[in-house]
Amino acid sequence: MSRSSNTLLNKNLQKSPTGIQGFDEITCGGLPTGRPTLICGGAGCGKTLFGMEFLVRGATQFNEPGVFVSFEETNEELTQNVASLGFDLDQLIRQKKIALDHVHIERSEIEETGEYDLEGLFIRLGYAIDSIGAKRVVLDTIESLFAGLPNQLILRAELRRLFRWLKVKGVTAIITGERGEATLTRQGLEEYVSDCVIMLDHRVTEQTSTRRLRVVKYRGSIHGTNEYPFLIDENGFSILPVTSLGLKHSISNERISSGIIALDKMLEGKGYYRGSTILISGTAGVGKTSISAHFAEAACKRGERVLYFCFEESPNQLMRNMLSIGIDLKPWVEKGLLQFQATRPTFYGLEMHLSATHKAVNGFKPHIVIMDPINTFIIGEKEIEVKIMLMRIVDYLKSNQITALFTSLTSGENSFEQTDVGISSLIDTWLLLRDIELSGERNRGMYVLKSRGMAHSNQIREFILTDHGVELQEVYIGAxxxxxxxxxxxxxxxxxxxxxxxxxxxxxxxxxxxxxxxxxxxxxxxxxxxxxxxxxxxxxxxxxxxxxxxxxxxxxxxxxxxxxxxxxxxxx
Amino acid sequence: MKQKINNSKGSTEEFDLTVMDLDNQKYVLRLYITGTTSRSVIAITNLKKICEEFLEGRYELEVIDLYQKPSLAKDEQIIAAPTLIKKLPLPFRRIIGDMSNKEKVLLGLDLKKV
Missing domain, CATH: 1.20.5 (Single alpha-helices involved in coiled-coils or other helix-helix interfaces)
Known part of the structure; x- marks a missing residue:
């Protein structure tokens, strides 16, 4: 029995891990070993980088040397380009872990005078592979051959032979190709490389760009089929397969104070649950940030770390404003318990935000994350995408037992119970702030719209900002x-x-x-x-x-x- | 012929001299082949015939087997086989194929004007 399952395992497709963050998860192990993989996508979507990272990680982490055959960039350009990602190609070349070969084809220098083949390229490649014992090969972008050599018939036949030859050589190869009009690649390379096809995409919606990756095809293997957002930063590629997270967070019964005694009283006298998600929504100027600041201060007083994302105010402005209601956040920043991350939501795409959040959270390891406010994302993005992103953030924070507090600005026209972002279903505790206009005055009211897992107060409290913080008053309810x-x-x-x-x-x-x-x-x-x-x-x-x-x-x-x-x- | 002007020292006299010289210039040719495939053999035969006919006594042809010297493929930027490289006279030129199209070979060797 065990033997048969063992042989079955052995028969399973062998995979070469890429070492690219998140990619090995969605492909259940990496690229198919000993087979060519096609990476296609438009200009500037990261094909070359994907290939390069595959090689560098292979050489440094998995002891698999690699050959990079570049048809576009010279070796010097390539080395320079990836140096910005912290890859030292020169050293790897010296250590014989990576070989670069720049294939230069100048159309004007070439005269076709009859039948030929691409044996020269085969010899070059074979020589490079053998010289360092390469297990991985990247051909970037082989379609340039079509521009250099006019005879397509020969070229196509030779490409077919090349990919077969690569398989025989047993190297795990990446072939990149420019995206075509109706086909995956301009020259229809997908006809020849059919084991694994990965598509990279660089989309601009409403002036913000998002990079996405999709496994179009992976013969003999299961794989994630979604479009996964990815980014390229100083650590190279990272793909975020966060949607694969299940609802399996461990749950805490610990309660933490909101920083406002009267608000704690409304929540069974104990405050929020640790690891829960709190939403504070309300119209402009009702004090959402003040409640957040209270929460942050209370957490810092307990000695917990707080990561505060402010998307509308600069940290200094926020601290000054909070000082006016008696909350001094500066000492906590100096102590390193409170960290601000201020970026405009439109500054980069959602995925970049998501990854920035991940990175900041991973780096700072906070107990509490505050995002103020979340609905500014809507300006640049579609609602559903924002929702998915927030879901990912919530999932991620929950699985790390991090309490998250979001604020959301409700526009006056919408009903109060509706957030712009439509994430109410993700929220555990929802505080609603609303203004009450009466006899020529605008006052603030607050109530707990919902709070999962606790018997919360159902009363509206009047919310007053004083120079010593937020106070909640019982409102007068009479005739x-x-x-x-x-x-x-x-x-x-x-x-x-x-x-x-x-x-x-x-x-x-x-x-x-x-x-x-x-x-x-x-x-x-x-x-x-x-x-x-x-x-x-x-x-x-x-x-x-x-x-x-x-x-x-x-x-x-x-x-x-x-x-x-x-x-x-x-x-x- | 345009490149010729760039190589001359600029004066009209020298240009004329260079043009006159053209017929007497020495040719340095390298033919890269891949073993003894029929294509390689045809290329060698064809090329030798053309050289004897047009460049008799003023050419130097070296035939190199890439299988013997694989590193040369990278150094000489060769992808196709057979490839003939005209090192001299300038311009540098690659002529690929089995040299069966005589007109094109002559064009590539600048022995025939367009």
């Missing part, structure tokens, strides 16, 4: 609707006045009752005193009466004694 700004303040004043009078009323009533009680108590005391005096008089009278009764009886006894009356018979 007259939502009140903000001075209307809210007036309403609040009214309320407190009313409260005061009410309080005073209560005091008065309390005092009244007190007084009543006091007078009542006085009356009670007076009555009691009256009663007491009457009572004592009555007691006195009773005592007098009892005394006189006693005295009468005494008198009777004394009278009887004096009459000497019988004790038994009553006297008188």
């Amino acid at each position: 007259n609707g939502v009140l903000t700004g001075s209307a809210r303040i007036a309403q609040e004043a009214n309320e407190s006045a009313e409260m005061l009078t009410r309080k005073q009323d209560i005091e008065r009533i309390k005092r009244d009752i007190d007084r009543k009680r006091k007078s009542l108590e006085a009356q009670i005391i007076a009555l009691q005193t009256n009663f007491e005096s009457e009572e004592s008089e009555a007691i006195k009278m009773i005592e007098t009466e009892q005394d006189s009764i006693k005295r009468l009886e005494q008198d009777k006894i004394e009278m009887a004694e004096s009459r000497k009356a019988d004790d038994d018979s009553p006297a008188i």
Whole structure:
């Protein structure tokens, strides 16, 4: 069983890695080993560079020496041109890792006098290959032969023979060809080189250019079929196959503060999730950047690194403006925790932005990335492309557990819930800032439109920019609707006045009752005193009466004694 | 003939001399062939015939087999075979093919005016 799968593996097409960033991923390993590959595209789309990088990387990284046969540029020009990419051809030539051969054909010097073949070219190529043991060959651009040699019949037959010969030689070859009107190449080279065809494209839309690469054909191998954007920078080619990313990011439960306490409170009192994507959208001048700056400052205070892309303001302007609301970002920049990347969106194409983002993120390794604002991209690009690009950025940042905060400017005519970029589905937490116009004032309101995975507040808060940062106030919601700004303040004043009078009323009533009680108590005391005096008089009278009764009886006894009356018979 | 003027020292006299000289100039020719293919053999035969006829006694022909000296292909900028290189007199010229088209060979060797 294992043996059969092994042999199957061996039978699989062998591939030579190009070492070109991203290319080996989309072709599942590189170019077909021992076979010619056609690279076609218009002028200036990077064919020569692709070939050169294939050779240089092969020589330096995979120990496969290579021969570069140039039909257009001289060796000196070629060496100079690729030196800007950090390739030192001279040294590689000295180390016998790369051989250059410039085939010069001058039409005016040549006279055809009968049958011929291109054996001379074969010998040259064979000699170059054998002299350094080359495994890789680039022919750039072989179509120049058509301009130099008039006999097309011979040329076509010889080219067919050449490609067969290359296969027999077992070298992995790249043949470049200029794009034709209706065909992939001007001279129909795709007829001869049919194992692998790669198309490079350089497109200008709305004054910004984008380079794209597509694997048109790859015999005997699976490959990505999309148009992949690529760029050429000081590190050579890089292709961005980021759409191949799945939704497999690891998820963090950690929460990080937004830098605004009241906003944290709206988000369960904890703030955003780490690694989530936050969108702040709103009309002009509602404070999107201020919220971003708060977030950046809070992160820097935690000791995290923040990468701030500003597409509209220069970093210095932004820092000055933020100072006016009490956020001082300069110390963090100096400490190296905060890095600004300021470029105009129209400065280069989307892919360049994407790659610049990648590079900046890879270089700085931030915890938080802020892009302010994202919808300026729309000016130069089509909406769908912007969306794809942002999706890539979001994917990329998420897979690296980087919290991303985007701001988006909503134009007044659109509904607020609609971002220009149409990326709402990518967003985890969406804060909406809107202006509320009321009684001749324009005030700012904020609410959480959505926040995945948390029970967020559903209230509109009034958003106030103070000299010590952003403050969120509860808006007044009453019989007259939502009140903000001075209307809210007036309403609040009214309320407190009313409260005061009410309080005073209560005091008065309390005092009244007190007084009543006091007078009542006085009356009670007076009555009691009256009663007491009457009572004592009555007691006195009773005592007098009892005394006189006693005295009468005494008198009777004394009278009887004096009459000497019988004790038994009553006297008188 | 235009290039001739560039090579002369500029004066009319010298130009005339050069033109007169043309018939007596020595030819230095190199024929690059690839082994003993029929095309190579035909080229050698054809060329020798033409040289004997038009350049008798004032030409120097060297036949080089590229298989023996492959590095020369690069040095001499050769792609097609057979290739005849006219080193002298100037202008430098390449004549490719089996030399079966005599008119064109003469044209290439500046032995026939257009």
